Amino acid sequence: MKVSKYHNFKEGIAMKSLLIINGTIISGNGNEPLQNGAILVENNIIKDIGPRNSIKPPENCQIIDVDGSFILPGFIDTHIHLMSNGFRMEDTMYNPLALHFYHALENMKLTLEAGVTSVRDAGLADIGVKMAAEQGLFPSPRMQISVMPLSISGGHFDFNLNSGFDMKISYPGYPESICDGPDEVRKRSREVLRAGADVLKVMVTGGVMSANDRPEFIQFTVDELKVVVEEAQFRGGMKVMAHAHGAGGIKNAVKAGIYSIEHGTYADKEACQMMAQAGTYLVPTFVVINLNRKKALAGELPEYSRKGAIEIAKVHKENMQMAYELGVNIVAGTDCGVVEHGLNLLELTYLCDMGMEPMEAIQAATKKAAECLGWQNKVGTLEKGKLADIVVVKKDPLDDISSLTDKENILMVIKDGKIYKNTL
Numbered sequence: 001m002k003v004s005k006y007h008n009f010k011e012g013i014a015m016k017s018l019l020i021i022n023g024t025i026i027s028g029n030g031n032e033p034l035q036n037g038a039i040l041v042e043n044n045i046i047k048d049i050g051p052r053n054s055i056k057p058p059e060n061c062q063i064i065d066v067d068g069s070f071i072l073p074g075f076i077d078t079h080i081h082l083m084s085n086g087f088r089m090e091d092t093m094y095n096p097l098a099l100h101f102y103h104a105l106e107n108m109k110l111t112l113e114a115g116v117t118s119v120r121d122a123g124l125a126d127i128g129v130k131m132a133a134e135q136g137l138f139p140s141p142r143m144q145i146s147v148m149p150l151s152i153s154g155g156h157f158d159f160n161l162n163s164g165f166d167m168k169i170s171y172p173g174y175p176e177s178i179c180d181g182p183d184e185v186r187k188r189s190r191e192v193l194r195a196g197a198d199v200l201k202v203m204v205t206g207g208v209m210s211a212n213d214r215p216e217f218i219q220f221t222v223d224e225l226k227v228v229v230e231e232a233q234f235r236g237g238m239k240v241m242a243h244a245h246g247a248g249g250i251k252n253a254v255k256a257g258i259y260s261i262e263h264g265t266y267a268d269k270e271a272c273q274m275m276a277q278a279g280t281y282l283v284p285t286f287v288v289i290n291l292n293r294k295k296a297l298a299g300e301l302p303e304y305s306r307k308g309a310i311e312i313a314k315v316h317k318e319n320m321q322m323a324y325e326l327g328v329n330i331v332a333g334t335d336c337g338v339v340e341h342g343l344n345l346l347e348l349t350y351l352c353d354m355g356m357e358p359m360e361a362i363q364a365a366t367k368k369a370a371e372c373l374g375w376q377n378k379v380g381t382l383e384k385g386k387l388a389d390i391v392v393v394k395k396d397p398l399d400d401i402s403s404l405t406d407k408e409n410i411l412m413v414i415k416d417g418k419i420y421k422n423t424l
C-alpha cells in the first residue's frame with residue numbers, strides 16, 4: 001500500500017466512516033454551541049451531527065475523541081492569491097516560471113493547515129493549478145479561481161512601467177488582462193472564462209501596490225462593468241468580484257450588479273447604503289491593509305506604495321465600521337499572497353476589532369463566506385449532507401477569537417472527509 005503522510009480514505013485505509021466525539025460543536029449557523037457533540041462522516045459527507053448519544057457508530061468506524069476541543073466548519077477565505085508571495089513586481093523579472101508553482105504548493109499547504117478548507121483565488125491561480133489540486137496531487141484547499149483580473153490600460157493590473165518594460169506574468173494558456181471599451185471587455189471576459197475561471201474579477205479602481213495609479217481612481221465605466229456582469233450571467237449566474245478602493249468605483253460596481261466588493265477602503269455613506277440595499281458582499285481584507293501598514297512603517301514596502309499603505313489603514317477601518325453599522329454583508333477575505341500565507345484567520349480578530357461579536361466573525365468566515373462564493377449548499381456550516389470540511393481547535397474561539405490565529409491551536413483539519421492535519 002502506498003504510504004501517505006496524509007490519511008487518505010481513497011488510498012484504502014480501512015475505515016470509510018469517521019466519528020468525531022467529545023467536542024463542543026460551533027456549527028456556523030449561529031446557534032448555541034453544542035457540548036458533548038458528535039459528527040459522523042461517511043466518505044466525504046457529513047452523515048449525522050448531534051449530541052454524542054444520538055449517533056450510533058457504524059461498524060469499522062474510526063472514532064476520534066477530541067477531548068473537549070471545539071469543532072467548527074472548515075473556514076473560507078474569499079480573497080487569496082495562492083500563486084503570489086509578496087506580489088513584488090521584480091519577482092516577475094527574476095523568478096523562473098516554475099518557481100511560482102512550487103511556491104504555490106507550500107502556500108496551499110499553509111492555508112489548509114491554518115484551518116482554511118475553501119478559498120476564492122482573486123487572481124493568478126490558473127486552471128492547471130486547480131486541476132492538480134482537485135486531482136489530489138498535494139494538500140490544498142478547495143478553490144474557486146478568477147485566473148486573470150480584468151484591468152484598463154494604466155489600471156491596477158497593467159504592469160507596463162514608464163521605462164517601457166512590461167512586468168506582467170505571461171505564459172501559454174494565460175489570458176490577457178488589459179481591455180478598454182465594451183467590445184474589448186466582452187472579449188477579455190470570454191477569454192478569461194475560456195481559461196477556466198469560476199468567478200470573474202475586475203479592477204474597478206486603482207490600487208495601493210500599483211505603479212501607475214492611485215487607489216481612489218475610477219477604472220472602467222458602468223457600461224463596461226455591465227458587460228462583465230452580463231458575460232458572467234450567461235454562464236449560469238456566475239459571479240463577479242471587484243477590486244475597489246475608491247467610493248466612485250464601488251458605486252459603479254454596485255450599479256453594474258457586481259456581487260462582491262474587495263477592500264472597500266474609501267466607501268462613503270452612499271456607497272455603503274448602496275451595498276446594503278443591493279445585498280452586495282464586502283470583503284474588507286483587513287489582513288493585507290493592516291499588515292502592509294506595518295511593513296510600510298518598517299520600510300519594507302517599495303517606495304511607490306509606502307505612503308499609500310500607511311494612509312489608507314486608518315480610513316479603511318473607520319469606513320468598514322460604517323459599512324458594518326449600515327448593514328452591509330461583510331465576509332472574511334485576507335489578500336494572503338500579497339502578505340504571508342497561513343495568516344488567514346487573523347482576519348477574524350480584525351473583524352471583531354471592527355465591531356463584530358466572535359460568533360459573527362466565525363460566520364463571516366464560514367456560512368456567509370460560503371454564500372459569497374455561491375457554495376452555501378455544500379460548505380460553510382456543519383450540517384447533515386454537507387461536505388465534511390471540519391476544523392478542531394483547542395481553545396474556545398468565542399472566548400478568544402485571536403486563538404484561531406495560533407497554528408498550534410488548530411489541532412485537526414479535515415477537508416472532503418480526509419484528514420490533512422492531526423495533532424490531537
Ligand SMILES: [Zn+2]
Nearest residue numbers: 079081122335
Ligand atoms: Zn487581492
